[in-house]
Amino acid sequence: MEPVRTLSQMVNRLRLSNKRCRVAVVCPNDPHTEYVIIRSLREEIAEYLLVTDVDHVDISNSLYAASPDFVRVYTAPSPDDAAALAVELVRSGEADVLMKGLINTDNLLRAVLHKERGLLPAGGVLSHVAVAQIPLYHKLLFFSDAAVIPKPTLDQFRAMIMNDIKICNRLGMEEPRVALIHCSEKVNAKFPHTICYTELKKEASEGKMGKVYVDGPMDAKTACDAHSGEIKGMSSPVIGNADVMIFPNIESGNTFYKTLSLFGDANMAGMLTGTIAPVVVPSRSDSGNSKYYSLVLACLAGK
Incomplete structure (x- = not known):
């Protein structure tokens, strides 16, 4: 497909x-x-x-x-x-x-x-996925969570990723590329979500999430612009080619959503998952x- x-x-x-x-x-x-x-x-x-x-x-x-x-x-x-x-x-x-x-x-x-x-379902995690068609990006870009989870825990991050992977698979993406978004590429205990990112990458590399590439932390530009990754000496299947971006909190995800739609001339869609x-x-x-x-x-x- x-x-x-x-x-x-x-x-x-x-x-x-x-x-x-x-x-x-x-x-x-x-x-x-x-x-x-x-x-x-x-x-x-x-x-x-x-x-x-x-x-x-x-x-x-x-x-x-x-x-x-x-x-x-x-x-x-x-x-x-x-x-x-x-x-x-x-x-x-x-x-x-x-x-x-x-x-x-x-x-x-x-x-x-x-x-x-x-x-x-009992024990389920409700999350939100948005998809944007951006004039300057070469494919649809999915991202979570812009509407539901204020500050995701490790379990919530995992559920968000799995929900988004399932949708990507339905749209013909056999190995989605997932970028874990932060303001830099460094893991720092002052930002607990970056510690979660390390565990999520480990689980993905062990095959616990199915056929998927997961990488991060990285900023949004690096996720979608290969040249940015080259300048930083970073290389992975995700960099410059992300299908999915996972944001650290609802403020950043919602701001990204509104900015794309207002200033990026993007067409948007979204739904609840879980x-x-x-x-x-x-x-x-x-x-x-x-x-x-x-x-x-x-x-x-x-x-």
Whole structure:
């Protein structure tokens, strides 16, 4: 399988599957979510279970009327009840992907993380993966965690990497190259994440993570620019050719995400991982295109 290198190739890969992804959407009441639903219905890549509160059911009914064969509408007394119902539709196997519409992320996550009726397995680690198509980089760049884990522990770093590897594999990358990001290439006890990086590299070299290259610490430029590595006398399959970047904390990951989208002219997508099914939780500021590509990513990851 050829690796997917652009977001448009990602869409084409989903189309070639010839099977619509079943998506449960919580409160599909905002223009960007409506755009995603209409576009994906037109492109025949998804069908929908729209779960809305009673005050906004007219919007969902209009989407049903436009495409009755591929849209079902469910109503609930409140947004929180809608979130719980949508999660149950995923748990029961009626939907493959959960997507956030016009509901607060905290409210949706309460349903996702419910101990008895949620989507996170016992002992699982919820994390976030973003993917960027950057004009000056030669392939898609995945990175974690820009949205969920404030300051990862060793176990959380390991789970993030394994979640991201799984998605890369689904997109045809047989041996993903993972860069462990820091402000320099030196391990320093003042920065505990660099100690974690040493253990993660050891585990990867011993084959405990499967077919993957893991290297670091290194800065973001070295991860994506081979010349930077040459100047520093560094050499590995990861340097200048990273598929995945793992950030030391949510501040750095989130800043990277927002900087790429604002100043780097990057097209972005993202989703939650670690759950029994992919969860799309776009930011309020994300564009319609970003939300669309996030859905496509989740549909591919869930296959």
